[in-house]
Amino acid sequence: MKKSRFSASAYPASLPVITAVLLILSYPKFGQGWLAWFALAPLSYFILKSKTLKAAAAGGAACGFLFYLGILYWIYPTMRAGGVNPAVSALGLVLLSLVLSAEFLLVSVYGFLFKKTGVKVWPYLFALGWLLLEHGKMYLSLKAVWFPWFMLGYTQWDYAPLIQIASVTGVYGLSGAICFSGALLGSLFALQASVYKKVLRFVPALLLFAGIWVFGKGSLERAAAAVPVKTFKAALLQPSIDLYAKWDAAEAGNITAGIESLLAGVKGADLVVWPENALPCWIDDSDCYGWLKAVVSSGTAAGSFVGSVSKDDGRHVSAFLLDGKGVITASYNKRQLVPFGEYVPLRDFLGKYIKPVAALGEFVPGDAEQRLMNFNGLKIGAAICYESVFPYLFAGDTRGGADVFVNITNDGWYLDTAAPYQHFIANIFRAVENRRPVVRAANNGISAVIDPWGRVLAKTALNQKTVLEASVPLYAEQAVFPLYGQWFALAALLIVSAFLLAVLFL
Numbered sequence: 001m002k003k004s005r006f007s008a009s010a011y012p013a014s015l016p017v018i019t020a021v022l023l024i025l026s027y028p029k030f031g032q033g034w035l036a037w038f039a040l041a042p043l044s045y046f047i048l049k050s051k052t053l054k055a056a057a058a059g060g061a062a063c064g065f066l067f068y069l070g071i072l073y074w075i076y077p078t079m080r081a082g083g084v085n086p087a088v089s090a091l092g093l094v095l096l097s098l099v100l101s102a103e104f105l106l107v108s109v110y111g112f113l114f115k116k117t118g119v120k121v122w123p124y125l126f127a128l129g130w131l132l133l134e135h136g137k138m139y140l141s142l143k144a145v146w147f148p149w150f151m152l153g154y155t156q157w158d159y160a161p162l163i164q165i166a167s168v169t170g171v172y173g174l175s176g177a178i179c180f181s182g183a184l185l186g187s188l189f190a191l192q193a194s195v196y197k198k199v200l201r202f203v204p205a206l207l208l209f210a211g212i213w214v215f216g217k218g219s220l221e222r223a224a225a226a227v228p229v230k231t232f233k234a235a236l237l238q239p240s241i242d243l244y245a246k247w248d249a250a251e252a253g254n255i256t257a258g259i260e261s262l263l264a265g266v267k268g269a270d271l272v273v274w275p276e277n278a279l280p281c282w283i284d285d286s287d288c289y290g291w292l293k294a295v296v297s298s299g300t301a302a303g304s305f306v307g308s309v310s311k312d313d314g315r316h317v318s319a320f321l322l323d324g325k326g327v328i329t330a331s332y333n334k335r336q337l338v339p340f341g342e343y344v345p346l347r348d349f350l351g352k353y354i355k356p357v358a359a360l361g362e363f364v365p366g367d368a369e370q371r372l373m374n375f376n377g378l379k380i381g382a383a384i385c386y387e388s389v390f391p392y393l394f395a396g397d398t399r400g401g402a403d404v405f406v407n408i409t410n411d412g413w414y415l416d417t418a419a420p421y422q423h424f425i426a427n428i429f430r431a432v433e434n435r436r437p438v439v440r441a442a443n444n445g446i447s448a449v450i451d452p453w454g455r456v457l458a459k460t461a462l463n464q465k466t467v468l469e470a471s472v473p474l475y476a477e478q479a480v481f482p483l484y485g486q487w488f489a490l491a492a493l494l495i496v497s498a499f500l501l502a503v504l505f506l
Contacts, residue, residue, distance in 0.1 A: 013046075013059070015042035015043060015045060015046040015059070016042065016043050016046055016059040016060065016062045016063035016066075017062070017063070017066060018042040019039055019040055019041075019042045019043040019063050019067075020062075020063045020064075020066035020067040020070065021066075021070075022035045022036070022038065022039035022042075023035075023036065023039045023067050023070075023071075023152075023155070024067060024070035024071055026039060026155035027071050027150075027154070027155060027418070027422060028418050028421035028422050028425065029418045029421055031158065033155040033156050033157070033158055033159060035155075036152065036155035036156070036178050036182075037178055037181045037182065037209070038181070038182055038185060039178075039182055040178075040179055040181075040182025040183055040186065041182045041183075041185040041186035041189070042186065043059070043060065043063050043104075043108070043182075043186070044111070044123070044126065044182060044183045044185070044186025044187060045186040045187070045189045045190050046059045046186075047059065047060070047108050047111040047112055047115075047186075048111075048115060048119070048122070048186065048187060048190040049190060050112060053109060053112050053113075056108045056109060056111065056112035057105050057108055057109050057112075059108060060101075060104040060105045060106075060107060060108025060109070060111075061101045061102075061104060061105040061108075062101075063101075063104045063108075064097075064100065064101030064102070064103055064104025064105060065097050065098055065101040065104075067101075067104070067150075068096070068097035068100045068101060068150070069093065069094070069097040071149075071150065071418070071422065072093065072096060072097060072100075072149070073093065073417070073418075074414050074415070074417035074418060074419040075089075075092055075093040075096060076089045076090060076092075076093045077414075077415055077417060078413050078414055078415070078417075078419070079092055079093075081413075081415060082413075092340075096147065100147060100150075103133060103137060106133065107126075107129055107130055107133050110126075110129045110133075111126050111129070111183075113500075113503060114126065114129070114499065114500075114503060116503050117499055117502075117503065119187050119190065119191050120201075121499075122183070122187055123180055123183040123184040123186075123187050124180065125495075125496060125499055126179065126180075126183040127176045127177070127179040127180035127183055128176065128492040128495055128496050129496060130152065130175060130176055130179040131172050131173070131175060131176035131179070131488075131489065131492050132489065132492055132493060132496060134148075134151055134152070134171075134172050134175050135172055135489045138390065138391065138392065141336070141390065142390075142392065145339055147339060148389055148390070149389060149422065151171050151172075151175055151429075152174075152175035152178050152179060153166065153171035153172070153173075153174035153175040153178065153429065154171065154422075154425055154426065154429065155178070156174060156178070157425035157428050157429070157454075160216065160220060160453065160454060160455060161212075161213050161216030161217050161219075161220060162174065162212055162213060162216055163216070163428065163429065163432050163454050164212075164215060164216035164219040164220065164432060164453065164454075165177075165212050165215055165216065166429055166432040166433045166454075166481065167219070167432050167433060167434075167435055167479040167480060167481055168479075168480045168481060168485070169481065169485060169488050170391055170395075170429075170433050170481045170485045170488075171391065171429045171433065172485075172488070172489065173488060174212070176492075177208055177209070177212060180204075180205060180208065181205040181208070181209065184201070184202060184204065184205045185202065185205070188201055188202060219453065220453060223451075223452075223453045223455075223477075226475055226477065228473035228474055228475055229474055229475060229476050230378075230473075230474045231471050231472060231473050231474065232270040232271060232378065232471070232472050232474075233268060233269050233270045233271075233469065233470070233471050233472070234269060234270065234271050234272075234273055234439050234449065234469070234470060234471075234472050235266045235269035235271070235272045235273070235301065235467055235468070235469045236273050236439065236440070236441040236447040236448075236449075236460075236467065236468040236469075236470075237259065237262050237263070237272065237273065237274050237275060237278065237441060237467055238262075238275065238441065238442060238443065238444065238445055238447045238460050238464060238465065238466050238467070238468065239255070239258050239259055239262060239275070239278060239443060239465060240412075240443065240444045240445070240463055240464065240465040241255055241258070241278070241280075241412065241443055241444070242412070251280065252280040252281065255280040256280065256291060258465070259274075259278065259295070260295055262465075262466075262467050263295055263299055265467055266299060266300070266301065266467055266469070267300065267469075268300060269300070269301045269469060270301065270302050270303065270376075271301060271302065271303045271304070271305060271375060272296075272299065272301045272303070272304045272305070273304075273305045273406055273408065273439060273441040274304065274305065274306040274307055274408065274441060275307055275408050275409060275410055275441045275442055275443040275447075276307040276317070276319075276384055276385050276408040276409050276410040276442075276443065277307050277308060277309055277317070277410050277443075278306065278307055278308070278443065279292065279306070279307075279308045279309075281308075282308070282309055282310065282311060283306075283308035283309070283310050283318070283320060284310055284311045284312070288308075292306065292322075292326065293322075293325075293326030293327070294326065295326075296322050296324075296325075296326040297324065297325050297326040299324075300324075301324060302323070302324050302375075302376060303321060303322060303323055303324065303329075303375050303376070304321070304322045304326075305319060305320075305321055305322075305373075305375075305380070305382075305406050305408070305441075306319065306320050306321075306322060307319050307320075307384065307408040307410075308320060309363075310331075310333070312331075312333070314363075314364035315362065315363045315364055316333040316334065316363055316364060316366060317333070317334040317337070317342060317363050317384055317385075318331055318332060318333050318334065318366075318384075319331065319332045319334075319382045319384060319406075319408060320332075321373045321375060321380070329373075329374075330371070330373040330374065332366065332370055332373065332382040332384075333364075333365070333366025333367070333370070334363075334365065334366055334384040334385070334387060335365055335366045335367070335368060335370070335387065335393065336365070336386060336387045336390055336393065337363055337365050337386070338385065338386045341386075341413070342362065342363045343362045343363060343365075372397060372400055372401060372402055378403050378404065378474075379400075379401050379402050379403045379404075380402065380403070380404055380405070380406050381394065381397030381398070381400075381402030381404070381405045381406070381436075382405075382406055382408075383405055383406070383407045383408075383430075384407070384408055384409070385407075385408070385409040385410065385411075386409075387407070388407050388409070388423065388426045388427050388430060388440075389423075389426045391429075391430065391433055391481075394430045394433065394434050394436075394482075395433065395434065395481065395482040395485065396482075398434040398436060398479070398482040399482050399483065402434075402436060403436065403474055404436055404437050404438075404439060404472060404474060405430065405431070405434070405436055405437070405438045405439070406438075406439045406440075406441075407427055407430075407438055407439070407440040407441075408440070408441050408442075409423065409440070409441075409442045409443070410442070410443040410444075411423055411442050411443065411444060411445070411446075412443050412444045416462065416463065420442070420444075420445060420446055420462055421446070421462075424440070424442075424446045424448070427440055427448070427450055428450055428454040428456070429454070431450045431451065431452055431453075431454050432452070432453060432454040432479075433479060433481045433482070433485075434452075434479050434481070434482055435452040435453075435475070435477040435478060435479035436452055437449065437450060437451050437452055437472050437473065437474065438450040439472055442460075444462060444463050444464075445460045445461060445462040445463060445464055446459055446460060446461075446462055447459065447460045447468050448460070448468070449468075449470045449471075449472055451473060452475055452477050457470060457471075457472075457473075458470040
């Protein structure tokens, strides 16, 4: 293939830093998502101007390390609050950021290798590579250990028209589009051409943005005219329990009293949703279940969705569906546990040095295939805490017939940092991807009801002690992503593979 002619000016080593900063600003709490569309331009230019593979890899790694250090800063206060000493807490943040920087290192190496395709083709291939990277790290999380907290598309959570494309491609497609915009812009700075020609070359990015926007506006217009096939009233408990005092026996009475006080204010709800591990005890203990059954049966709700640790066939993080009399009718065990929070990866090696941050120690993951909960004919897909960042869990439950998703979490671990906000926005994308409402109850917030178009119908503030009562609308809307979303990744893989063979052998 014909090589591109780039300008000979030196490139500043600070460019990867600029990309890292722009991406950090795109995420909560800064929330400047529009910056993401340009964020990868500096890194792209850096890759294109790098003289060696080593230089490109080093720039990508530096960018990734600084970015993850910026958005995962909350790891340090979380570990400190869990009793971990300052040095180990800092080391944990640094090591996690260093490991996750491999994503940026990998995509930068990929970008450097594909410079041979020419500046006209490069941005397209770089965007496809980014899309495959996000698919790949999600698959890695399924088969091994990874922390797929960051997806480029998440930066657009606050722009309702733009996120509608996720119903077709998943968040991956939006990530690819954002990457393409930045990559194309960066490549234009590396190209020797007139300003006029550079502007013309940026038109495909503008057209792609416009297409996504028009698709989204059309989806929202149809949503405005859609009529729910059914609604139910949910009451979301947000007790705002101090997580680090929760398992103190002296606090149990205060916790149960606080929950009873919240429940007393619930009137006319169909389903009361408790947050993850709301009980100050194990549900298997007779006294614990006895209290739970009594408070549930004394209310007026037809059902309750309760999070608790359990000892069924192992130590599980679980959710239970109870009827109006307090009888357990269904249960769910968390499938995707939090590394180092709920279990220690590579226990034989790391277990000597690291203990789980969770006060209760290690847990066992639930079965990959679990029956959906049935609440008066309504099929509920359950997701506990960290599981909200895994599209394949939600897509699988949608294919299984889920009508609504209930996500329960305990973000008290994260204190008053950006983490609860980062965690919350993933639920917006799961709603859009599956065209299903998501009901989220969080111990200290953010609790919310999100409709199938990612619109937040009601939500609480962080650290607010309250009950959020809201109607949850169910629609007949169907999404493409759960059924056919994988075909976009397969198509991208075929295209990239074809060009890779050409680069290596032509």
